[in-house]
Each structure stands twice: as structure tokens, then as C-alpha cells.
Amino acid sequence: MSDTIRDKAAVVGIGQTAFAQSLGRSELDMAIEAILAACADAGLSPRDLDGLVRYDIETTDEENLYAALGQPAIRFFAGTPFGGGGSAAVLVVAATAIAAGMANTVLVYRSRARGRRSSYGAGKHQGGRYWEKLGVELAGLNAWHVPQGLVSAFQEMAMISMRHRIEYGTSDDQYAEVAVAFRSHALRNPAAVMREPMTIADHHASRMVSDPLRLFDCSIETDGAVAMIVTSAERAKDLRQRPAYILAGAMSAGSHHIRLSSYYDHPREIDSPTRVAGQLWAMAGVKPRDVDVAFFYDFFTSLVIIALEEYGFCARGEGGAFVQDGGLAWPHGRLVSNTNGGQLSEAFIHGFNNTVEAVRQIRGTSTAQVVDCELAFVAGGNTDPTGAVLLRS
DSSP: OTTSOTTTEEEEEEEEOOOBSOOOOOHHHHHHHHHHHHHHHHTOOGGGOOEEEEETTOOOOHHHHHHHTTOOOOOEEEEESSSTTHHHHHHHHHHHHHHTTSOSEEEEEEEEEOSSSOTTGGGGSOHHHHHHHHTOOOOTTHHHHGGGTOOSHHHHHHHHHHHHHHHHOOOHHHHHHHHHHHHHHHTTOTTOSOOSOOOHHHHHHSOEEETTEEGGGBOOOOEEEEEEEEEEHHHHTTSSSOOEEEEEEEEEOOOOTTOTTTTTSSOGGGSHHHHHHHHHHHHHTOOGGGOSEEEOOOSBHHHHHHHHHHTTSSOTTOHHHHHTTTTTOTTTSTTOBOTTOHHHHTOOSTTHHHHHHHHHHHHTOOTTOOTTOOEEEEEOOTTSSEEEEEEEO
16 A cells, blocks of 8 residues: 555645636636635645646646746646546546655646536537538547437436436436435535525426436536645645545546447446446545545436445445435435535536535535544546545545
8 A cells, every 4th residue: 555645645725716607707717716726725825836737628728827827847747538537536646646756736626617608518409410510520439429319418328327227216206316415505505506495396397308317417517617736645734724635546447438339238347437446445445334425426416326336335226225315415314425516506617626525524614514524535427437536634
């Protein structure tokens, strides 16, 4: 274990902008606000930064960002692929850089202006016919999937969700339990975009988007930015905030969700989240039952249920029963999860807002604080090449 990232690094600063459907600001502008807030939170200057890790899909130009931050001497920089898959993996990369001596203080951030320009907009059109009208030549896997109507994440995840229903009987009521629990957390969170109370009946009354997924099964689209400062475990002891130590972290690239023709034709044990789970628990030396609070990549309610199974919080096929009767709800759920409201109700910053909330739980400053919280689990998107981390007090 001495050669891993276990306990080598800690999150010492967090910052974010306001979240809204549209803030009318550039992604660079929002990124700078969140980064400066994270530095101030840690009691550090932007010039103290010597490393940077971002999502590969981040559009913020690093040269302009460095200039705005006073040209810190960056000696390590890296990115992680995909959107949801990166939300925990960025911390794994940052901790790896610190453990290897490649950087002392690493900035990790994500900025998104998507509230009025949804990344899923094309999904409302009829598969390949829409792209033919545009004169667009579909390349790679899209040439096989889009003409059949698998245009966006809505359709892709609906296929995966329906298969889980067929195999295990997952129900609308169980989907609703996830949405209602996370909305109840958002009601306590002044930063959340969705703060109207929700009932199971409200969930069932929302329109069908792609069977079996309803509107309230889907994450919201928002503008906003989030940033974190990661430094060595030793240095963290001398800084302003209570550190959130990175006890363990893991990444894996197994089968990507877009390969729907084979998604259920191979052993599920080789999928990315299952591989990540094995690495994570082995490195940490703890079990899922030891976790005090969890943060799942809640782009769809159904995938939260599946993630519970993949990461070992319950057996395969038992995720639906696990969430029933407030199983994920604060304060007395079986596994209190996504206490900020998650991407279903707080904001959709590609999951990084969930990671910031995990740090708040370790600090004891959440609006839905878990009593005596010592261990927080954070997972990236469980259908991409992905990652997960465990933060400890």
C-alpha cells in the first residue's frame, strides 16, 4: 500500500459559483471565480499552484486561465476523458501527481455553460433522418447507433435501464425514491436550482422522455463552475480548513456504454465500475458498509440504483429494494447519498458539485450533515470509463 496514493494527498480548498439554468457568463469567467474561491478557502494564493487536472472536455483555455491567475508556475498538467467518468478520476490523477512528487498543490476544476444549450438537444429528433437533413456524415460507432434512434444519453440509458428492469423488476416507484430523496436534500441547500418539493406522485406525473425514463429521472442542465485545491497530506495539516484526505482512488476503462450491442453479452464483472470497486476497496482497506455518506453520479435515477450494486453496497439486483422507503434520504436512510441534491436537483457540473459536497460532509458543513461523518464515497459516471474515491476525515 505504501506505493499507492493512499493517504498521500488531501482536498484543502473548495469553491463554486452560483448555479442556474443560465448565468449569462463565459465558462472562463465562471472558472476563475470558482478557482479564486477555492484558493481563498484553502488560504493559498493562485501562485502557490503548480499542478492542474481538468476534464478533457473542458473548454476553458489554459493560457487565458493562467494569465488571469497571475501566471503560476505549473509543472504538471493532465486531463481525464469523458464527462461523468471524470468527476472522481480527476482527484485520482491529482493525488497521483502529488504522490509521485510531480506537483505539490494541484488545481482541479470544471466549468459548464449548458443550461440553455443542452448537450442532449439533438435527442428530440428522429435518429439518422435528422442528421441526413443536416448533411452530416456519422462516423465511428455513431454510424450504427444514431440511425436506430440512439441519439443521446437519454436513449442510451433508457436501454440500459430497461434491461435492468427486465432482469430484476426495478420499478417506477424505486426510480421515484431516488428522485424524491435527492430533491428533499436540495430543499435544504440554498445553492440548489430545483427547490420545489417533490412526491412520488409528482415523479410519476412527469412526462416520459425515453421509456422507462421520465423527466424527473433525468439530471437537470445548468450553468456553473466548481474548483478544488489538492495538496500533500503533510502540507494539508498546516492550512486553513480541515483536510479531506484521499484515502483511496481508482480508475478503470472497461466496456463503454455506447457499445450497446454487447453491453449485456459479457460478464458484468469486467465493466468499469466493478473493476474500480475492486481496486478501491482493496487500496482503502475498508468495506462498503463502513461508508458514512455516498455520492453517486446521478445523471439518471436508474443508474444510481445500478451503481449501488456495482460498487458493492448491495447484491446484484437488490438496488431497487435498497432505495425503497427513503433508503438514500437524510438523515436516517440505509446509505444517505447526494446530500446536496445531486445532479438531479442541485446542478449538473458533470458530477464535480457532488465531490465538493463530499468534502463538506468530511468538514461537517453540509446543509444535510451526516452525524460523525468520517468516510465519504464518490463515484464517477458508472457507464463510462470511470473512477471513484474515498475521502476520510
